[in-house]
Amino acid sequence: MPAISLPRHNTFPEAEWRALARHWYPIAYSDELDAGKPLARTLLDEPLIAYRTTGRQVVVARDLCIHRGVPLRHGWQEGDELVCAYHGFRYGADGRCTAIPAQPDLPVPKKLCLSTVASIERLGLVWVCLDPAADTAPALPDWPELSDPAYRMMHDPPPEWDCTPGRQLENFIDVGHFSWIHVGTFGNRAQPEVAPYDVVKTPGGFRVAYPYLAANPDATATGFSGSSTIQRWMTYDLHLPLACRLVVEYEGGKRHCIFDAPTPVSRRKTRIFFFIARNYDHHVPAEDLLAWERKILAEDKPIVESQRPEDLPVDLSEEFHIRSDRFSVAFRTALRDLGLGPAYSA
Ligand code: FES
Ligand SMILES: [Fe+2]
Structure with a gap:
């Protein structure tokens, strides 16, 4: 697997960032996502956006709409989708773009996708790992x-x-x-x-x-x-x-x-x-x-x-x-x- 790319405004030495990125950290309390609004948080210099779907699934993605590089923290949540504030592109829980309002007849290309990150909701917290090991279960505390x-x-x-x-x-x-x-x-x-x-x-x-x-x-x-x-x-x-x-x-x-x-x-x-x-x-x-x-x-x-x-x-x-x-x-x-x-x- 190719090495994960570092955040644009990373403040860590690269080796340090990579070592830290393999572990799980809380980014939010579960109830912070209950308001039906996306929550912007940063982990290891990576800006993230988190929200809860109507089915109570938690979605966490890098906070960037790849149309024109605008953070989704300026946008809002509608049902299970995030809406970008700049041109209204919509993104579903799997990160895939679902609608381009300015050109509704354009088939949405697959690559138009938010970069979602691994997350788990447990112990009243939303835990995120930017570079999880593919083959091991996350080692979270038992409380x-x-x-x-x-x-x-x-x-x-x-x-x-x-x-x-x-x-x-x-x-x-x-x-x-x-x-x-x-x-x-x-x-x-x-x-x-x-x-x-x-x-x-x-x-x-x-x-x-x-x-x-x-x-x-x-x-x-x-x-x-x-x-x-x-x-x-x-x-x-x-x-x-x-x-x-x-x-x-x-x-x-x-x-x-x-x-x-x-x-x-x-x-x-x-x-x-x-x-x-x-x-x-x-x-x-x-x-x-x-x-x-x-x-x-x-x-x-x-x-x-x-x-x-x-x-x-x-x-x-x-x-x-x-x-x-x-x-x-x-x-x-x-x-x-x-x-x-x-x-x-x-
Ligand atoms: S930058 Fe997000 S829709 Fe244009
Ligand atoms: Fe103390």
């Missing part, structure tokens, strides 16, 4: 809470940060920073020491269990009032290369799950699919719980966006590691082994 009616999934629109996904995901799995930058939310400054923990290999990545005596300034956020601290039993399941579920368990089997899947938009821009699901307190408005998570993310954002080098160094000699960094060392090593080393080293 059973998202199909369990006992859990309520909640999310904000996915924000874009000025950082690389490697730095952002490493921040998500970093157990050593809670007691420092998160003292405005759950961080407990009286608990700076990080106890030793194990990094366990799993089929998709790594699992780490880590207990933390967190601050508890907001009873709505945790569901527990009357105590200034609260015991969290935290279990991370990292799914390589760039997705992680964190189960925060409190007393009595109350589970608050946090999911993080950063998507590379361009070399220095990342769209963050950060969402939650919990199995209790369904009477609390989602907005209150999401406001709490936004506050936590706001504590992380300036730190992550200012890290240098921007790319996560997978050469372990480049930064200094302590015992509490065992998880991130495993993550960096795994990225390097996946051939993503050049992608994340300066």
Whole structure:
């Protein structure tokens, strides 16, 4: 098969782009496509257009009408078709042009076709791979809470940060920073020491269990009032290369799950699919719980966006590691082994 061509305005070195393009990333939450309007998103510098057909199929294509090179984001959806804003060419769910209004008797040539890309809707997300392996099933994470009616999934629109996904995901799995930058939310400054923990290999990545005596300034956020601290039993399941579920368990089997899947938009821009699901307190408005998570993310954002080098160094000699960094060392090593080393080293 010929090598896939790079986006016109690609900001990545070619080898880095090709290595990243073989993996699956979320580009949208499923419900972002429910409005019957096409959604424009960018993955690895490739502008994409996504929409849902009346039969609920998700279609994702490169965002370009090949008549005169106009992005379809200027157009609209009619039934199962996209209509280009410039001259009204219409495109069906398979990408094929179905109508040329200015010359209705012209048989539509086969090559007049949008360039569709591989997509899968799963776990409440639309996942895309620009260069999927022809013979292997996509390795997507297994997050059973998202199909369990006992859990309520909640999310904000996915924000874009000025950082690389490697730095952002490493921040998500970093157990050593809670007691420092998160003292405005759950961080407990009286608990700076990080106890030793194990990094366990799993089929998709790594699992780490880590207990933390967190601050508890907001009873709505945790569901527990009357105590200034609260015991969290935290279990991370990292799914390589760039997705992680964190189960925060409190007393009595109350589970608050946090999911993080950063998507590379361009070399220095990342769209963050950060969402939650919990199995209790369904009477609390989602907005209150999401406001709490936004506050936590706001504590992380300036730190992550200012890290240098921007790319996560997978050469372990480049930064200094302590015992509490065992998880991130495993993550960096795994990225390097996946051939993503050049992608994340300066
Ligand atoms: S550019 Fe799309 S119809 Fe002409
Ligand atoms: Fe954090």
